Amino acid sequence: MNRELLEEILSCPSLPSLPAVAVRVIELTASNDVSMKELAATIENDQALAAKVLRTVNSSFYGLRTRCATISKALVMLGLGPVKTLALGFSLVSSMGDQDPRFDFVGYWRRGLYTAVSSKLFAEAAKKKCSEEAFLGGLLQDVGVMALYRALGNRYLDVMKQTGGDHRKLVKFELTDLEVQHPDIGAMLTERWKLPAELVLPVKYHERPTAAPKECTDLVRLVGLGNLAHDVLSDPDPGPALRRLYQRAEQWFGLTASTVDGLLRRIAEAAKELSTLFKLDTGLAADAEAILTKASGQLLEISKNGGTGSQLHEGLQHDPLTGAVSREGFDATLREAFRASIENKEPMGLLELTIDDFKPIRQSAADLADEALIGVTALLKKHFEPAGGVVCRVSDEVFAIPLSGVTKQALARACEEFRTDLVRASGVWLKGRITGRTTLTASIGVALHEPENSAFQSVEHLLTAATKGLQASRASGGNSVRVVSQKAAA
Structure with missing residues (x-):
């Protein structure tokens, strides 16, 4: 690792930072004896944040039968996890900005949001109790990319150009040209924000889920499935990504191909809705049916060719x-x-x-x-x-x-x-x-x-x-x- 460059990156004054309300939410929820009343008051003190959280809680994504008018009621009806997830998620989005025309914010947020939604839904399908952490892990996964861009500017854009738009090649070119990689930078940044380990580790290992420590294997693998789901719903040739997703979902969590197909349909709808709620431009909404039809045709060709x-x-x-x-x-x-x-x-x-x-x-x-x-x-x-x-x-x-x-x-x-x-x-x-x-x-x-x-x-x-x-x-x-x-x- 290039220690001098690492120091330059981490000391950059324009690195993403969490708003004060997010920092306080993290502090409060770190305690086993968290005060729901104080947490609700903290979120409600930021009227814009509270409005975004309530609008999302009342959306079809959560499917509540009774509308929530206050954060306190949302905590009662949904529990701590979802409310914390939304508060941190909206805070993270606001800390990044999207005004620099040189950076591909559409692609950045598409990967982040589609992975977040996918990871959460895969966790629920696999009956894992970490669906909220999986959502935030997907949303946070590439914060190191943003940090590298903020610190290095055009130098980092030149690295990104070498990938030809293939995110899977990014770590290779980062290590070749910079001797640092965005998962490590992201993990260091989230540690600086004092995020818990269950959010830091998915950031560190999202590009290599099989290398994750035992204590976070399921969580990191869920984010890995989320990335594959993003690829299926975003790549011009979805067949190879769908094949990998079928294999990993079965191997890691025993989820069948038919289950995966159903989840992809739900992911496409949920990502479209949350893109609006988070006010993010994530590009053209994914048509899951059309994509699955195209991918099936490509898998037919793969089968035909052996x-x-x-x-x-x-x-x-x-x-x-x-x-x-x-x-x-x-x-x-x-x-x-x-x-x-x-x-x-x-x-x-x-x-x-x-x-x-x-x-x-x-x-x-x-x-x-x-x-x-x-x-x-x-x-x-x-x-x-x-x-x-x-x-x-x-x-x-x-x-x-x-x-x-x-x-x-x-x-x-x-x-x-x-x-x-x-x-x-x-x-x-x-x-x-x-x-x-x-x-x-x-x-x-x-x-x-x-x-x-x-x-x-x-x-x-x-x-x-x-x-x-x-x-x-x-x-x-x-x-x-x-x-x-x-x-x-x-």
Whole structure:
């Protein structure tokens, strides 16, 4: 780290600073025995701040049934966390300003606000008790960027230009050119403001969530998901960011792809509303439906070209039509997953799936059948790759997916959400293109290997069980999931 430059930055008189009311709110809420009466009075002494807080509390973002007329009532109805969050959030926004035409304030506040909203909603979906800290962590995350600009001016703008507008490259160029990085500067600044550790640490680690200390892992990861959600709703090519978001949300918090889609819709609406309430220009409002449609198309192309970004697929043969792993690759993948399950004493699942009544489509509309298979593959990757699955195509309309480390609950949820998504998406693919068919459905067989319980003794036994499950699903009329236990498979 460049100590001389660091001293120059931190001693700059124009660095962002918190208003006195925000400093007092921090002091009061640092105590376990905080006086709600004194906190309410502190906020209400700043009439402009109190009006902003109440306007937001009474917005649809919080969804209160009864309107709040005072800060004291807001504290009773919402609790300390949301009121503190709004008081600090509005104070932070006012301390930054937005009058310098050389700096991209629209992009700065879009990233901050979209990340803040996303982090809060992801926290609530994951049932984590840090949704307010996640909101402020997202809003504060790039305060170091503002500090560097205030201190270095055009010198820092030259660094930012080298990124070509890709924020993910910013730390690299900061370290190369300045030997300091904005997460560290931001953390030092928030410590100077005497913010608690749960707000300082997300600022310090927001660019590398996996490096965060154990005590703040969830909080930093929520801000990380918020950043990915911002990228999905802001990037001209949202597909890659959506794929990363699906994977991280499942890996870190067990949130399914369908849950993520629903959250993105809520995030877009909430960010639009809060941009108005905070009086921030965050650019064109995100159209979540249009973005998800575009991203799904891009994921289709990725599937078609065999792109996965996963080491699980390296060196495996791929089906030339869909990009899924081929039958030969499936055999190798299944054996490796089974071996790792035994060795690591971790569960694994095997799913076999067939598209119901697919042969008539193949016979009468071959091109449509191919398009449908590509679409099915993309949906399978969307729902099962984040859960540790490798999507394989073993015959024309039959797929198999070995899943490493998956739980029974997660697998059941992914199956149901895939089936729902397939009906919805195939309605678009087939509309007006084939007589007598409006949607596609799937029959699914599942076998789950749990080493600590009664385990399958071989890959062949596991495969037989999944096949029996698929046969049972088809025999019941299709469009269903059947799980076969080791006892039933014997």
